[in-house]
Amino acid sequence: DATGNAATQVTRTVNVVDTTIPVITLLGSDPVDHEVGTVYTDAGATASDNIDGVITGNIGVTGSVNASVIGTYSLTYNVQDSSGNAAATVTRTVNVVDTGAPTITLLGSNPILHELQTPFTDPGATASDAADGDLSGSIVPTGAVDPNVAGTYTLTYNVTDSQSNAAPTVTRDVIVADRTAPVITLNGAATVQHE
Known part of the structure; x- marks a missing residue:
């Protein structure tokens, strides 16, 4: 101060962190109607993050489609960025149907x-x-x-x-x-x- 008294030093720590979750975007339609007895190829998804950029290659997919059996199947897409932030899970529904005539x-x-x-x-x-x-x-x-x-x-x-x-x-x-x-x-x- 004006008299020369020094204040006790105070320190503020600023942690620059990434708390923004990545975003997964499905490619193709949802739900998908797929003809029974034909090979199913998933259209996939993309993922992006505010820090890491495009992280599509890190997407994990769970679930499977049995294209030989009529029914409803779910494929679930997950991804995390380098800070460990997990994207909101995205799910695609695949309906294996029989629309083909004998x-x-x-x-x-x-x-x-x-x-x-x-x-x-x-x-x-x-x-x-x-x-x-x-x-x-x-x-x-x-x-x-x-x-x-x-x-x-x-x-x-x-x-x-x-x-x-x-x-x-x-x-x-x-x-x-x-x-x-x-x-x-x-x-x-x-x-x-x-x-």
Whole structure:
């Protein structure tokens, strides 16, 4: 002071610290609808911090997606900056769904040329689905063939998977006609000596 009295020294400590948490941003959509039976590739996320900058490479992801099984899956993204500040956890929901229609494959030819007045047996069809597998036993055929009446008959095949996805209708034409040539049988000998 003016008299020369010195105050007791006082010290202030200033700690410059980082208390701001990083920010995680999802790439792609959330939720995601993903087709069952196809490979799932996650769109990922980015992370940034006010001090460390881009720290995307430090993101940890927990959870998994089984793209072979219909259901809902969660992927969780976490990251910390160099000061130990943890970002708010971000979660992506992945719905593995079956929107694909089954496929019907005809067995045998199409059209079928069938001989009139001979028994007809439909060679049938097979059906497969990405989620349900073999649906051949669930095919619903419609239509009929009268092998005793010449004409063109249409057989129709339909199937629906467990998620109510209907396969495109498949048809087969059966053409019933007489294609057998008549047979001539000689009466008597084939060579005749005639006076």
